[in-house]
Amino acid sequence: MLITCPYCGPRDVIEFTYQGDANRTRPDPASTDQAAWNVYTYDRVNTLGDHAEYWQHSGGCRSHLKLVRSTLTHAISSTAFVRDHGEKKSASRRKPGAAT
């Protein structure tokens, strides 16, 4: 699997570290809503198809990336720096009841 780092170009997946599901929305750190934290911590959408994910180019420029990977084919349809990427919340990728 190749991931095209926006800085370094296409690199082997061995240079990258998966950093988690990018479909979740972290509750307000001051929130004491246990249900919301439970959803954030444990619930996953288990997507079939395009899935937004965080990765780090840990064996390269060390940038944190947000990309969309197909869980069916591993094809990567978009890659961007996290710091340049506004968080897009897609209701269709969220589990019912997940915090917004």
Place this chain on the structure above:
Amino acid sequence: MVEQVSPLGPAWKSGRHNVTGTAPGVTLAETRPGSIVQVAAWPGEEKAVIDAVRAVTGLKLPDGAGGGIATEHKAAFGFAPGKFMVVTQVEGIEAELLKAIPNNVGTVTGLSHGRTALRVSGPKAEWVLGKLYAIDFALPAFPLHAGRSTMHHDVFTQIQRTGADQFDLYVFRSFARSFWTTLCHAAEEVGYEVR
């Protein structure tokens, strides 16, 4: 000046090894720069840092991913967004860069004691390095003076192409002897000379 102690130790064996023809496929060397410094710009301050590097070293560092510049005694290249490696044979560049780059513009980190600089040159340099790293070393993909960050078996390496057939590698000092040994093994196939 205090003489540098090489981390390569007994693994550094001068002379020709496995050379069957008239010339070795690659020449391996430790360049021992006086200063190895990492400079990082806060977002939006990249140009100010590039200008500061130019003011201190005289190197016209190009903007853009992996862009670099190298002369006989000094070099600089980008290896990550807003981050640059500055290498000179002169000691003390870190202090000058610290004066030129205030805290609100960027950071300066001295790596002279943390990295070992190795040079691979010769007609088979691309071939030997291509066996170790999963990146394209061909000239169109890896232009002259450009920099790359990559790794070989978890040994993180910053690489600059300092000549058509010449690459400078910066590896963690603690991994240097092991990596040098690996490099020698990779070069056995084409014959190598250690200088």
